[in-house]
Amino acid sequence: VPPTCDWRKAKNIISSIKNQEKCRCCWAMAAADNIQALWRIKHQKFVDVSVQELLDCDRCGNGCKGGFVWDAYITVLNYSGLASEQDYPFQGHQKPHRCLAKKYKKVAWIQDFTMLSRNEQAIARYLAVHGPITVTINMKLLKDYQKGVIKATPSSCDPQHVDHSVLLVGFGKEKAGMQTGTVLSHPRKPRRSTPFWILKNSWGDGWGEKGYFRLYRGNNTCGITKYPITALVSLPVKKLPISCPP
């Protein structure tokens, strides 16, 4: 496992931050971002895939009322791929629309999807070699989050109560003493370097660290290892054309 990995630094792999507004579709946005990033890595093609197709064609038909990333992947398999965002744009309306997937040419597709082992080292290795994956976490501490690395305990952030899906795009280590003065003076704050995950949220770029946030890596903070799920795109190649920038 490399010491750091940040897919945001690779050109044209991670798309801009989405904003789900009043539509509870974090699961669809995370899955679409996952497929999009893998397609760009494996096929070296810049695609922008439709979130709305995942909402309208989901087998549960819940649209903006919530869902799960695994249902999004099943939709992509059932409809043999995803239309482009341009053809089938995100509406964010509350009630699901009739599924229009069959109307549009597919710009990306997947062969399958898989769940990784609940081990943060293994997840980091997979992320660095294959690309970004989706994770589902307890979002309780995100409402008031501004920046920095959140390190929680099971009592402050129940790892069993996961209710928000996001895209895992990298990991790193924050050197000790990089915190602002106020934080250092606090007895509970870490004196050693802090390993962290980098996660892409879908609440707009006015939230968090320009739409991203960081969680402590190594103690299953907020249940990050509960559902590490990713699409499988194209043939497993021996050597990836590019690997994760350090």
Added chain:
Amino acid sequence: DYLLTKDAGPRPLELKEVFKLFQIQFNRSYSNPAEYTRRLAIFAHNLAQAQRLQQEDLGTAEFGETPFSDLTEEEFGQLYGHQRAPERIPNMAKKVESQEWGES
């Protein structure tokens, strides 16, 4: 009132200035004085909660005003949380036939 006196970290006067800046920054307006007062109380409560999270956090995170600072926990959960993921993933209803790799 209780919330304002109990939770308002900054003096009520400052709190209102902070809230005014919040409304400008995140383009918030409220339909009537009662709603304004209610949102101000929620805002004060959330700022106090952010301070508590700051104390409790074991990492380097900083908490404070965000675009959601005038929402209650319930409103935030209704807006942003998807239905709770089940304790275990439901078994897949249908097995995908193996397809030739690389095909659409």
